[in-house]
Amino acid sequence: ESKDKIMRVYPQTGFLWNYYLLHSGGEICPRFHLFSSAAAMGAVINRRVWFQRGSESTFPPLYPNLWIVLVAPQGEGHKSTSLDKSRKHMIGLDPIFQPRILSSKLTPEVLIKTLASQVVSTGQIPRGVNPEFLRESAIAVLLSSELGVLLDKKKYNEGFIPLITDLYDCPDEWSSETIMRGDQRLYNVCLTFMAASTPDWLQSMLPHDAFKGGFMSRLLLVTQPEDWNKSVHNPPIAPKELGAIVLKDLERFAKLRGEMVWSPSAEDFFANWYYQAKQNRKQSGPASAYLERKQNHLLKLAMLLQINDTEDELIMFIEALETALTILDIVEEETLDIIDFIATEPKMRTVQTILTTLRKYKLLPESELIRLVWRFMAHPREFDDSIQILMRSKEIKLINNTINEYQQKETGYEYVRG
Numbered sequence: 001e002s003k004d005k006i007m008r009v010y011p012q013t014g015f016l017w018n019y020y021l022l023h024s025g026g027e028i029c030p031r032f033h034l035f036s037s038a039a040a041m042g043a044v045i046n047r048r049v050w051f052q053r054g055s056e057s058t059f060p061p062l063y064p065n066l067w068i069v070l071v072a073p074q075g076e077g078h079k080s081t082s083l084d085k086s087r088k089h090m091i092g093l094d095p096i097f098q099p100r101i102l103s104s105k106l107t108p109e110v111l112i113k114t115l116a117s118q119v120v121s122t123g124q125i126p127r128g129v130n131p132e133f134l135r136e137s138a139i140a141v142l143l144s145s146e147l148g149v150l151l152d153k154k155k156y157n158e159g160f161i162p163l164i165t166d167l168y169d170c171p172d173e174w175s176s177e178t179i180m181r182g183d184q185r186l187y188n189v190c191l192t193f194m195a196a197s198t199p200d201w202l203q204s205m206l207p208h209d210a211f212k213g214g215f216m217s218r219l220l221l222v223t224q225p226e227d228w229n230k231s232v233h234n235p236p237i238a239p240k241e242l243g244a245i246v247l248k249d250l251e252r253f254a255k256l257r258g259e260m261v262w263s264p265s266a267e268d269f270f271a272n273w274y275y276q277a278k279q280n281r282k283q284s285g286p287a288s289a290y291l292e293r294k295q296n297h298l299l300k301l302a303m304l305l306q307i308n309d310t311e312d313e314l315i316m317f318i319e320a321l322e323t324a325l326t327i328l329d330i331v332e333e334e335t336l337d338i339i340d341f342i343a344t345e346p347k348m349r350t351v352q353t354i355l356t357t358l359r360k361y362k363l364l365p366e367s368e369l370i371r372l373v374w375r376f377m378a379h380p381r382e383f384d385d386s387i388q389i390l391m392r393s394k395e396i397k398l399i400n401n402t403i404n405e406y407q408q409k410e411t412g413y414e415y416v417r418g
Helices: 014-023 030-048 079-091 108-116 153-158 160-166 199-205 240-254 264-280 285-291 294-309 318-342 346-361 366-376 381-392
Strands: 049-051 067-071 139-144 173-175 185-187 190-197 220-223 258-262 363-365 396-403 409-415
Touching (some): 014 294, 030 079, 030 139, 049 294, 079 190, 258 264, 318 346, 346 363, 346 366
């Protein structure tokens, strides 16, 4: 399992480690386990624990609810299985602690009415709410094992994605006036988003203004490592007591209450990272939009790591921030390439496919490169046109006398950027 760099920093204590030990016998990569379990943990905690960065008039409180999408090629990665394992633990909780899990087959109107119908129990009183004046609480998990069901262009045009984008910051109060007729109000919003998809679907079916509207930049795209290839013909059965331990861990999280605060060293670490990240950022376009919210992903994940480690003390220490940052940096190694891929205009898909292929293999004879990419071309001229674009942009260079698989010399191309 050394093929997944996440194992270098995987938390080896508490709920997150117990969850991993319970499910690691199969073929799912560790990072899918980590984010599926962290998302379940955040969904159970929801608004019970919060973190205030700066003034509340400047930044809304941060809650540990994650928005994740597990990404791997079709038929690979067991993405849906990973999400389902997490879902089963959530529904295995006592009803008072269960987060409500919603189907992805919802219109905006049905989603709003469903969220508005939930009443908080006395065990789920959110921050600052007097039980005597308790209102409904819009807390739920939006789970979709196939992101295509949730994000098809028809639904996008119906306003579903703008709606949940609007709910991302967990407003204390929200009105539906801009979305539909009538004024349906939601209180104490906290949505967790868990989905799975493939790079090809994201590129071909996702509306191209999804990044411009800010929805995609709010998601943590977790991509299976490129060289992950674990095969287990008969996965071992985990000890039964581990399942019970995982549920008890989640129930303890559901009883937490209060504001998490910085330790001085953690605040210093975050400040140094934040200013350096702003100054050193080189990405543009969709990748830049994605990284603009990295600080929120960092703090939310650090909250969960800290609670996993010391749940009885709501203080964020530097170690949680350092580990969370390392995890995000590792995931970004594949994620930024995926973002480039899915944000490419359909007419330029051949260019992107050739670039991605050469980035993987570094150097290929022309004949081998054509065999790998011709299925993505609508016309033979696309290959030559794409090569010219990539050479003029200094992404690749021509190499004479490359040796092909038949030990013959021919023209080849080498990836040179980065």
